[in-house]
Amino acid sequence: MITHQxxxxxxxxDDDEDDRAFFSEAIQELKMNNKLTLLKDGNxxxxxxxxxxxxxxxxxxxxxxxxxxxxxxxxxxxxxxxRFKDVSIAIYSTSSxxxxxxxxxxxxxxxxxxxxxxxxxxxxxxxxxxNMNWQFHTSGLNIETFFFSV
Amino acid sequence: MxxxxxxxxxxxxxxxxxxxxxHLDIKFQLxxxxxxxxxxxxxxxxxxxxxxxxxxxxxQIVDNPKGQLIQKIKDAIIEIVxxxxxFPNITISQxxxxxxxxxxxxxxxxxxxxxxxxxxxxxxxxxIERAKKLIMEEELTLTxxxxxxxxxxVAYLSTQFKKVTxxxxxxxxxxxxxxxxxxxxx
Numbered sequence: 001m002i003t004h005q006x007x008x009x010x011x012x013x014d015d016d017e018d019d020r021a022f023f024s025e026a027i028q029e030l031k032m033n034n035k036l037t038l039l040k041d042g043n044x045x046x047x048x049x050x051x052x053x054x055x056x057x058x059x060x061x062x063x064x065x066x067x068x069x070x071x072x073x074x075x076x077x078x079x080x081x082x083r084f085k086d087v088s089i090a091i092y093s094t095s096s097x098x099x100x101x102x103x104x105x106x107x108x109x110x111x112x113x114x115x116x117x118x119x120x121x122x123x124x125x126x127x128x129x130x131n132m133n134w135q136f137h138t139s140g141l142n143i144e145t146f147f148f149s150v
Numbered sequence: 151m152x153x154x155x156x157x158x159x160x161x162x163x164x165x166x167x168x169x170x171x172x173h174l175d176i177k178f179q180l181x182x183x184x185x186x187x188x189x190x191x192x193x194x195x196x197x198x199x200x201x202x203x204x205x206x207x208x209x210q211i212v213d214n215p216k217g218q219l220i221q222k223i224k225d226a227i228i229e230i231v232x233x234x235x236x237f238p239n240i241t242i243s244q245x246x247x248x249x250x251x252x253x254x255x256x257x258x259x260x261x262x263x264x265x266x267x268x269x270x271x272x273x274x275x276x277x278i279e280r281a282k283k284l285i286m287e288e289e290l291t292l293t294x295x296x297x298x299x300x301x302x303x304v305a306y307l308s309t310q311f312k313k314v315t316x317x318x319x320x321x322x323x324x325x326x327x328x329x330x331x332x333x334x335x336x
Contacts, residue, residue, distance in 0.1 A: 032266060098321075105317075105325045106332065112316070131266055135275055138265070139224060140159070140208065145282045145326060149316025 007033040008134055011057035013045045013074070014038075015066045023061065026123040030130060042069025046077060049084065056087050059111075059133045064093035064104075072107060079108030088133050088143060105147055110136075112149040125150050152334065156287050160232075163209060170203050184225045220264055222250060223257060224272070231276045234300060242273060278314045281307065285323050292319055 010027060014020050020038050027036050037057065039045050046069070048054065060078075064071040071091055078084045090111035091104050101112050111129055116122045128150060136146050164180055171178045171188070174196045179187045201211055212218050226249050230242055243254045246269075250257060261269050277299050284295045296307040311319050
């Protein structure tokens, strides 16, 4: 549990350059101190997470559809490693089928984001997600039963 | 073999504190609401060891006054959400201002400024957190859980559950159960 620290570390993995730009703009507009790290695919992510000098992110945003290692594969690998148990994982996808949502949560995700089409909605969703995640990290709520689908 | 268990976070934290402090031979007194009093003669080395040991349990020593007040507000809310029998005729706002000796308006503003959420929202989060625990313990029906948490109806509980998690209580339960099965089969 992280108490009363003001800075939140956010990690975003997306192969699409425009999406990365949208996300970082949305995150920078949040009225919250945060440190954002951008990566462009699943292999980079897995290499990054095991670097000895990094501080693990509070929340990891993962695009479901990436070439190479997919979001689901990364999710699986990360959840198989107890070192990363305190990292919340937010998956975003264009699918909103209940089956996909259910499977993603069962696979170990905490947050499921149905990617909105327009930028203002995306900003709103990211704000909600980051906020909810912050409450989980700072209020001792159980991350194993932390689910948030938007 | 799989076991289900219930637990009381407050008791657990108190027991951990007691163990750790005794282990380091620090004299202490457990106070209410997330506070302990220790003697002034504790060496810096034992204090650092205490901090490190407590960190393993997710317990942090809060050493700034603002952080302390926030923690007191949170603890008081959790107390009331988990132990409503103790407070039959009191609203949360009244309880908070009595307990902390500040006007409720001051408390809410202070809280929102430092936590990125409102007291109302924090209360909802805590109630839903407790609902999740009760659902997984499987001893109460959803209707009984809604009474336990002071909701006027089970429909209202479900609506608020869905707002906080994006899931219905039954889908929530199915996901946790399946996830546990998967982890156990690995």
